[in-house]
Structure formats: structure tokens, C-alpha cells
Amino acid sequence: MAFVTQSCSRKKDTFVSRNFHALGTKYNILYNGDIALQRGIDGVNDAFTENFWELLPVERMEISEDIFLPGQSKNADFERAEEKAIKAVQKHGMNINGREKNPQIDEAYLLLGKARYYDQRFVPALAAFNNILNKYPTSDKINQVKIWREKTNMRLNNDEVAIKKLKRLLEEEEGNIEGQDLADASAALAQAYINTKSKDSALAQLAVAAENTKIKREKARYHFIRGQLYNEFKKKDSANIEFDAIIDMHRQIPRAFYINAHLEKSYNHDALDGDDIEFQEYLTELEENRENRPFLDKIYYRIAEYHRNKASDSLAEAYYNKSLRKTTSDKHLRALSYETLGNMYFDRNIYKTAGAYYDSTMTAMVENSKPFRIIKKKRENLDDVIYYKGVAVTNDSILKMISLPKEEQLAIYSVYTEQLKQQALEEEKRKAEELEKRSSQTTISNNGIDAKNPRSGISQKGSPGEFASKSKSISPVGNNKSSFYFYNPTTVAYGKNEFLRIWGDRKLQDNWRLSNQRAGINNAVRKDVVTTNTTDDKRYDPETYLASLPTKQTEIDSIAKERNFAYYQLGIIYKEKFKELELSKSRFEDLLESNPEDRLILPSKYNLYKIYIELGLNTKAEAMKADIIANYPESRYAEILLNPESELTKDENSPEVIYTKLYKKFDNQEYQAVIAEAETQIKRLEGDDFLPKFEILKTSAKGRLYGFEEYKKGIDYIALTYPNTEEGRKAQDLLQNAIPALAKKEFVPDDKPKNFNVIYQFQKGSGEDIDTFIKTLDEEIEKKIKYFDLTTSKDVYDENTTFVVVHGLKSIQGASGFAQLLESDEKDKRGKPVKPKITKEYFAISSPNYTIIQRHKNLNAYLKLE
Known part of the structure; x- marks a missing residue:
């Protein structure tokens, strides 16, 4: 054991050591790492959804925007592959005298780079590929490493660098790089060209990639991208050649490419010169092919597009809806x-x-x-x-x-109510037939009746009374102690009612269960019930509708006024938003024939003039122009028609400029002037799109001057009068969300707020100079109060009262004793204290309560609390 261990040392450059570690790396660690990597790649491919509506990416991989901390992995399989690669380097690396003796270590680094690449950690992946290029320049995988490095560079948006190095690789290794390596290099270069908008250059590289790859799925992808690019270049014949190449592969490729190649080719069909019948058969064949069922949504959509281009809107609509029902x-x-x-x-x-x-x-x-x-x-x-x-x-x-005689009104409503009656009778008849059908099919399972063999179980001869006698006993409700069914009148009555409910009024005859005939009296009763219902229901009485028609002239005028305003708004919307000039013209013309209010006549005529000009109706346009100038010479529209190039017309007299000037007055608290000018502009610009802006500005000024109730009234008016404008919708939102909160007028206790104010009151006509007072006040504050950051403002309270407000005090005590803060230790020549310059009376108030008195104009209520 010691001999074997010593012989397999990573520090000895022997034949046994090299091959031992190489075999262990290749057939153990890298083998398992490659399996994990492939499993992760399969997961990435499964998660990726092809978007055939856009130019396909060369590589099937979706980039996630999720951010992971260093050391974190998005995919457990890629993490395992990375661990195996690192383990191979750490456990089996044989770096002796600066050279790696294990020929599998470059494979380990390649696995490491791929795992990080697919895990979308591109910077560490680039480091792994660069490590191979620096340490293993003679590796047999060197071309693959160079390709993967440039793919990583592209993911890091270094497309120019990738193009430069991939072109160098293809030029230097020409004749040596071939097969899948050549396909991968060309495909990567094509993607770099696409990224840099050099799509014509990408075509040639994709052709090389499609020719050299042995992977059918990739070949189909490259051909499809070429077809998409040719379509972008308006070369339909060349595009169709690429799609035909995909179609010829048929079941060798994913079905999605096959179907979308057919569909893309169909979009290139020449509707003018092509054979229309043959094309319809082509689409029908795609629709009826059972293998295409998962793609019927797209096929139906294509057929719908075909019919729509043929102006067959009904067929097109049917197929669009079929596509929607199939879409997943x-x-x-x-x-x-x-x-x-x-x-x-x-x-x-x-x-x-x-x-x-x-x-x-x-x-x-x-x-x-x-x-x-x-x-x-x-x-x-x-x-x-x-x-x-x-x-x-x-x-x-x-x-x-309303305009019809009463006899005609009655006739119209009589026809209408008769239709309602007929619909009600038909609905009742349908329900009765359904009940009859259910009754005829009902079986009494508790008594052994077989629906398929009615003669099994209970005999069908006899009277309906046998049904009751053979039914199960129902729990008695009364005090009758007998359990026999017919001795208890309650259960007997219940059974009869249940029988009638389920079976209807059956005749006493054989096979009564299978009979579809009910006793005539039951149907008659049912018919009488329906007739009675329709007779008693006011919906079926023409007089009900006659009575609902307005009779007062004020009501009729209000309806006509609302209708005319709707006509005007429709004319504006059709003209300005939808550019439907004919529709707009008819609305304005209908309006002018309907005796509209004066405020709608002039803007309608001016809009008609503009529409006539655009439609080329010059005679009508000139007549309308002459009408406006003659009958409304002082109007803004007449000024525009007489001086179309006038700078005054374009600028100083435009609603935008007037509104801007008026808003400045609002900011300066000139509320009465704003209200008066806004009312003038509202009358002048009746019908203009800018009108609601003046309304809301006037309402805001009234709220500042007269208080919450006036503001609420104005907001309510805007919401009702202009419900479909931006201002109207904002007003509606204010009514629902802000107004309830603004309505609160209860004062806040002084121990809760953090900001307080001092208020000086000035009455209109008192002769006091407010601006001089403010100037003196600011000087005194700056000179004598150093430890507070105080500011002053002039706020309008109402028409007769203006406040001078000192802001920035932090307690009610400090605000209440503000006069003492303005006193100083200065003395005159005789040694007496200098009299303060600010002696006017004031009151203290917290900032929340000041907001309340300004909003609700309830100053007196607050002063009474003091």
C-alpha cells in the first residue's frame, strides 16, 4: 500500500502518477461533472421559451436579471459541476516545476468555465477560460476555449472584442478548425454581428454554422434565423429556401421549428400572383394535421390573418376567436x-x-x-x-x-311589451319542457327500478297511489303516534305535493311513469300562472313606459341639452383623438341642426371649418368661415380666421398663455382676480379642451378664499360636468379619497404638534400697511431672536382679512409669549427700556390648527377655545 501510494504521488512526474491521476480525473470527477453540467443545460433549455415573433438568439439561453451574492449559485446542477471541476484541479493537479503534468486539468478548467457561464456568472467564467489560454496553450481544446471566451465576452457586451478575436481565430486556424468547432465559432461570430447591427455579415456566418454542425436542432435554428434575416431584407425567395430546408428535416427537429417554418413561409405568400386555391388547401392541411394540434393557436391565427387580408371579416373573427380558445x-x-x-x-x-x-x-x-x-x-x-x-x-x-303622438307611443310600447311577454312564455315553456324531460327519465332507485329496464322492480301497472303506498315512511310532524303512512295527514299531504313536484298531474292509467302526458288541468294551471304573472307584472304594461316619459318642458330641455353636449364631445373626440373626420363632421352637423345652446354653436362651427379644410370641402369651409366672421366678429375664433399668422393669436391670446398668467396670480394669492378672470375665460372658451383647467383653478381659488364647502361644491361640479376629462377624473378621485379627510374640522390639542405659529390680523380698509409691518417684523426677529429659525409670510384668510404669520416656533408657550421674545435689554439715554417696535396684538396657534382654520374659515371657533 505504501509503495502504491508513493508511486501515485502528485509531486512525482512518473508514468504511473500521470496516468493514475489522469484516469481518476477523466472517468470519475469530470465524468460526474459533465453529467451535472448536461443536466443543468437541459434544465436551461426546458425553461427557455422560443419567441418566434422576434429574431431568435443564436444560443438558446435566457438571461436572468436576478442578482446573486458571491458564492451563490442559481442552479444546483451547475454548482455541482463547478465543485467537481474544482475538486479535479485540487485533488489531481500535478503542477511540477511550473508545468501541469495531468492532461485532464485543462478539461477541468473548461468544465469550470462552462458551469459558471451557464450559471450566468460571466466574469468568473472568463477568468477560467483565460486561465486555460495562459497555462495550457498547447491543449487540444484550445479552439473550444477561445470560442467560449468570446461567447462570454459577448454576454459582457464586449461584442467588438469578440468579433475581432473570432475573426482572427477563423483566419489563423483556416483548414485546422472544422466540424462542430467551426460551427460554434461561426455561430458565435454571427451573434456578435447581430448584436452590432451588422446583420448582413451574420448571414454568411450562419450559413457556415448550419453547414458544419451535426446537431439537427442547431441546424434548424441557424436556418430559421437566416430566414428571419432575409425577411427583414425583403428577400422572400431566399427566406423561403431557408424555411424549406427546415421543413425537409421534418421529424428530425423540434416540432415548433417545423410548424413556424411553415407559418413564416405562408406569410411570404404572394396574395396577388400566387395560387389562392392552392394556398387555402395548404393552410387547411396544416389545420387538419393531427400532429399540429399543439400549434393550432398559431395556425388559426394565420388563417384568420389570411381571411382578414381578403376582407372576409366574419371568417377572420371566427378564426381569431378559435385561436384564443386554443392559446396556452x-x-x-x-x-x-x-x-x-x-x-x-x-x-x-x-x-x-x-x-x-x-x-x-x-x-x-x-x-x-x-x-x-x-x-x-x-x-x-x-x-x-x-x-x-x-x-x-x-x-x-x-x-x-316624446315627439310622437300618444297613439304611436302606445303602439310602440304595446309591440315591445308583447315581445317581452312572448319571451317570458317561451322561457317558461322551455323550463317546463326541461322539467318534463327530467320527470320522464326519473327512476325510483330505492324501489329497484332499472332505468334501462323499466319492467324490473315495481310493477308499472296500477295507479299513482301505489307509488305513495310503497314509498318510505316520512317522519311525522304531528302528534299522531302511528307510524303507518296514511294515518298521518301531514305526511300524506307532503307526499302528494312531492309527487306533483316530481311527476306532475299524471292520469290514472297503466305505464304511467313512462307517459309523457300530464293531466290537462296541470298544464292549464301552469299556463294560467304564466298568463297571470305576465298580466300582473308592470313590465308587460305599456302604460308603465308611457308614464315614465318626461312631460315637463324643463326635463325635456335638460335631456336635449345633455344630448347636444354629448354630440359636441363626440365630435371633438372623433376629430382630435381618433382622426375620424367623417364621423366628427356628422356629429357637429347633427348638433347644429338640434337647436344647441349658444355656447356650443361657435366652437362647433370652427371645428367644422377645420374639418372641411382637411376633407377638401373648400366651398363649405369658406361658407363656414364667412359665417363665423360675420356673426361672431369679436370672438377668438374670428380673430384666428382673420389673422392666422398673428403672433397675438398664437401666443398672448391662447388658452395656455392665459392659464399660465392666471396661475401666477393664484400663487400670489390674488384669489378674487383669479375667480373673476377664470369665469370670463370659461364663458369665452366654451367647448375648448382647456376649459376644465380653468374650472379647477377657479374652484381652488374659491376654496382658498371661501373655505371647504365652496371647494367641495366646485369639485363636485367638475366631477359631474367633465366626467371623462383628466380634470374630471381627478375631481372624482378627490371626492372619494381626499374630501372625507379634508372635511374634519376638530382642533388638535396643543400638546401633540411640533410646530407653532404666531398670527397677526389685518382687516381690509384699516389703513395699516402690511408690507411695512412685515419688513419691521423681519428686522426685529433677525436682531432679537437668535435661537429660532423663524420665517414670516402673508396669507389671505378671506375677502376682508389677511394674516401675517410667523412660522418656526416649537411650543405653544413660546408662541404665546412671542412679544417677550421681541423685547430687548436696550435702554434710552435716560436709562429707561426701549419700547418694542412690534406691539400689535396676536394669537398663537399650532400648524395643524392653522391649516384647519384656513380650510374651514372657523377662526372665531378657535378664538373662543382660548
Whole structure:
């Protein structure tokens, strides 16, 4: 044993030592490490989902964004492979006089690098590959190591370095590198070219890789990527050659490549010059092939696309829905189908259904991605059109009904209620037939009746009374002590009711269980019940609907006003958001024919003028322009039409500029001026998209000046008047979430807050100079109060009161004794203390309570607490 141990020492360069450690490394440690590595690679491949909608990566591997600490591994198999590689180096390395004598150690380092590469620890992997290149330059795996090093460089975004070194490898080893090594090098170089947007150069390298690899799965991948690249270059014939190469491999490759090659080839079909009948047969064959069942979602989608391109919308819609019913994990395909269906309904102006499809589209998309945001924006725009279209249709129907004579109204509602009755009778009949069917198939299992052999068990002759006599006894409810069924009237009555419920009113005859005939009286009773129900139900009485029609002129005017506003909003939405100019034109024209309010007439005419210009209806456009200038010469729109290039029109008189100036006044607490100017602009800009902004600015100014109740009233008005604008939605959110919290007006005890203020009141018309007071106050604070960081502000309380506020005091005691803080030890020439310059009365208040009095204008309530 001692001799063998000594002979196999790692420190002796003998034939026995070298081969002992080489064999142990190769057939034990590295063998198990390679198994673990392959198991990990298989797991990576299984976890990777091919996205045939985009250019495929050359290597099947998904990069994870998860961050791991040093020493942590993402995959236990790769961790085991790495451990085996390290063990091989540590236990069997024979570094003697600076040279490695174990020929398997370079294999161990290669295994180490691969394990780290697949575990996505690319920097340590690069170190392992560089170690081989530095220490084992004569290794028979040197070309593989160089390829793996450059693959790692690409993962580290060093694509230019990888291209340079891979090209050098292919040039220097030309004729020596071949087979799988040549395929791997060419494939890696192709990916580097793709990464650097040199896709034409990638084509040649992928051709070399496809030709030299012996792995069918890789060959199919390289051909597919070449086909995708040719499609990008609009070379359909060359692309089809690549897809045909994949199709020829058939069952030698994964079915996904085979099917997607067919589908990609089908997308290259020339709809104009190609044989349409042959192409339809081609798609039908793909659909009917049983082996293609796992891919029917994509096949149905392709057939749907074919029919849609042929303008066969009904067939296209049917196949899109078939694709959706088959779709499993392909979210991109599901999103495409939903979006296409949504677009189809959108193009037909069926916006409510389109909106539902867009909702489904977003569930299959990556949230906050660019496509997701586009669909979300489109869906939000649909909310407006769905709402206003519903208002317009409903109010149009009401107004049309009101305009008819009462006799016609009654006739229309009579037809409607008769339809409702008929539907109710048909529904009742359907339920009765279902019950009859269930009754005819019912078997009494407790008595041994066989549904397939009705003559088995109980005899079917006799009367229905035999059923009751042979039934099991039901627990008596009364006080009758006898257990015999017919001696207990309660159980007898219960049994009769149960019999009628299950069997109906059966005639006294043989084979009564199999009979589908019930006694006529039962059906008559059932019919009478339905008739009675439909007669008594007010839904079936035309007078109910007549009574619900508005009769007061104020109500009718309100409905017409709401309908007209909906018309106006639809016209704006169609024009600005959807670019549906014809629809927008019809809405505005309908509005102007419906005797609208004055505030809607001018903006509608101006929008019609713009639409006529875009549609090329120049005669109508000129007539509308002349109308606006003649009838509204002082309006902003007339100014724009007369001076379209005017800088005043574009800038100073635009809503944006006016709003900006008004907001500055708001910041300066000029609330009364803001309210007055906002009201002027609201009247002037009626119908403009900027109008809600002026409304909310006016409401904010009223809240600051008049308090919470005015603010709440204004927010409620905005939410109701502009429900489908951004401002309206914000107002609705404020009503639900912020207003309840702002409504609280209870004062906070002074022992809880950490910040306090001193308030000086100034009344309007008192003649006191507030700005001079503030200047003096600031000077005194800076000179006499050194240990507080105090600031002052001028805050409007209401129309008649302005506050000068000192901020920064930390206790109620310090705030209450603020006058003492302003006193100094200075004395005049006679030795008397200098009188303080600030002698005005004040009161102290905590910051939370100051917020409450400003919000609710309840200053008097707070002063009474003091």
C-alpha cells in the first residue's frame, strides 16, 4: 500500500502518477461533472421559451436579471459541476516545476468555465477560460476555449472584442478548425454581428454554422434565423429556401421549428400572383394535421390573418376567436388576437366591444411597456366615446319618443311589451319542457327500478297511489303516534305535493311513469300562472313606459341639452383623438341642426371649418368661415380666421398663455382676480379642451378664499360636468379619497404638534400697511431672536382679512409669549427700556390648527377655545 501510494504521488512526474491521476480525473470527477453540467443545460433549455415573433438568439439561453451574492449559485446542477471541476484541479493537479503534468486539468478548467457561464456568472467564467489560454496553450481544446471566451465576452457586451478575436481565430486556424468547432465559432461570430447591427455579415456566418454542425436542432435554428434575416431584407425567395430546408428535416427537429417554418413561409405568400386555391388547401392541411394540434393557436391565427387580408371579416373573427380558445402560454399571440379583434370593432365604430377587447389585450402584455401604454391610452380614449355615445343614443331615443303622438307611443310600447311577454312564455315553456324531460327519465332507485329496464322492480301497472303506498315512511310532524303512512295527514299531504313536484298531474292509467302526458288541468294551471304573472307584472304594461316619459318642458330641455353636449364631445373626440373626420363632421352637423345652446354653436362651427379644410370641402369651409366672421366678429375664433399668422393669436391670446398668467396670480394669492378672470375665460372658451383647467383653478381659488364647502361644491361640479376629462377624473378621485379627510374640522390639542405659529390680523380698509409691518417684523426677529429659525409670510384668510404669520416656533408657550421674545435689554439715554417696535396684538396657534382654520374659515371657533 505504501509503495502504491508513493508511486501515485502528485509531486512525482512518473508514468504511473500521470496516468493514475489522469484516469481518476477523466472517468470519475469530470465524468460526474459533465453529467451535472448536461443536466443543468437541459434544465436551461426546458425553461427557455422560443419567441418566434422576434429574431431568435443564436444560443438558446435566457438571461436572468436576478442578482446573486458571491458564492451563490442559481442552479444546483451547475454548482455541482463547478465543485467537481474544482475538486479535479485540487485533488489531481500535478503542477511540477511550473508545468501541469495531468492532461485532464485543462478539461477541468473548461468544465469550470462552462458551469459558471451557464450559471450566468460571466466574469468568473472568463477568468477560467483565460486561465486555460495562459497555462495550457498547447491543449487540444484550445479552439473550444477561445470560442467560449468570446461567447462570454459577448454576454459582457464586449461584442467588438469578440468579433475581432473570432475573426482572427477563423483566419489563423483556416483548414485546422472544422466540424462542430467551426460551427460554434461561426455561430458565435454571427451573434456578435447581430448584436452590432451588422446583420448582413451574420448571414454568411450562419450559413457556415448550419453547414458544419451535426446537431439537427442547431441546424434548424441557424436556418430559421437566416430566414428571419432575409425577411427583414425583403428577400422572400431566399427566406423561403431557408424555411424549406427546415421543413425537409421534418421529424428530425423540434416540432415548433417545423410548424413556424411553415407559418413564416405562408406569410411570404404572394396574395396577388400566387395560387389562392392552392394556398387555402395548404393552410387547411396544416389545420387538419393531427400532429399540429399543439400549434393550432398559431395556425388559426394565420388563417384568420389570411381571411382578414381578403376582407372576409366574419371568417377572420371566427378564426381569431378559435385561436384564443386554443392559446396556452403564448401571451404575445393572445395579445395580437385581442388587439386585432379590438381594431376590427374599432374600425366598425363599435367602441364598447372594442374597449372590452383592448382590456383583454392589456392582460396579455408586459405592463408599462411601450405597446402596453399605447393600448392603454387608446382604451382610455374609448371611455369617453363610449360614455357620450351612450348618452346620445339614449337621449335621442327619449326625445324621438316624446315627439310622437300618444297613439304611436302606445303602439310602440304595446309591440315591445308583447315581445317581452312572448319571451317570458317561451322561457317558461322551455323550463317546463326541461322539467318534463327530467320527470320522464326519473327512476325510483330505492324501489329497484332499472332505468334501462323499466319492467324490473315495481310493477308499472296500477295507479299513482301505489307509488305513495310503497314509498318510505316520512317522519311525522304531528302528534299522531302511528307510524303507518296514511294515518298521518301531514305526511300524506307532503307526499302528494312531492309527487306533483316530481311527476306532475299524471292520469290514472297503466305505464304511467313512462307517459309523457300530464293531466290537462296541470298544464292549464301552469299556463294560467304564466298568463297571470305576465298580466300582473308592470313590465308587460305599456302604460308603465308611457308614464315614465318626461312631460315637463324643463326635463325635456335638460335631456336635449345633455344630448347636444354629448354630440359636441363626440365630435371633438372623433376629430382630435381618433382622426375620424367623417364621423366628427356628422356629429357637429347633427348638433347644429338640434337647436344647441349658444355656447356650443361657435366652437362647433370652427371645428367644422377645420374639418372641411382637411376633407377638401373648400366651398363649405369658406361658407363656414364667412359665417363665423360675420356673426361672431369679436370672438377668438374670428380673430384666428382673420389673422392666422398673428403672433397675438398664437401666443398672448391662447388658452395656455392665459392659464399660465392666471396661475401666477393664484400663487400670489390674488384669489378674487383669479375667480373673476377664470369665469370670463370659461364663458369665452366654451367647448375648448382647456376649459376644465380653468374650472379647477377657479374652484381652488374659491376654496382658498371661501373655505371647504365652496371647494367641495366646485369639485363636485367638475366631477359631474367633465366626467371623462383628466380634470374630471381627478375631481372624482378627490371626492372619494381626499374630501372625507379634508372635511374634519376638530382642533388638535396643543400638546401633540411640533410646530407653532404666531398670527397677526389685518382687516381690509384699516389703513395699516402690511408690507411695512412685515419688513419691521423681519428686522426685529433677525436682531432679537437668535435661537429660532423663524420665517414670516402673508396669507389671505378671506375677502376682508389677511394674516401675517410667523412660522418656526416649537411650543405653544413660546408662541404665546412671542412679544417677550421681541423685547430687548436696550435702554434710552435716560436709562429707561426701549419700547418694542412690534406691539400689535396676536394669537398663537399650532400648524395643524392653522391649516384647519384656513380650510374651514372657523377662526372665531378657535378664538373662543382660548
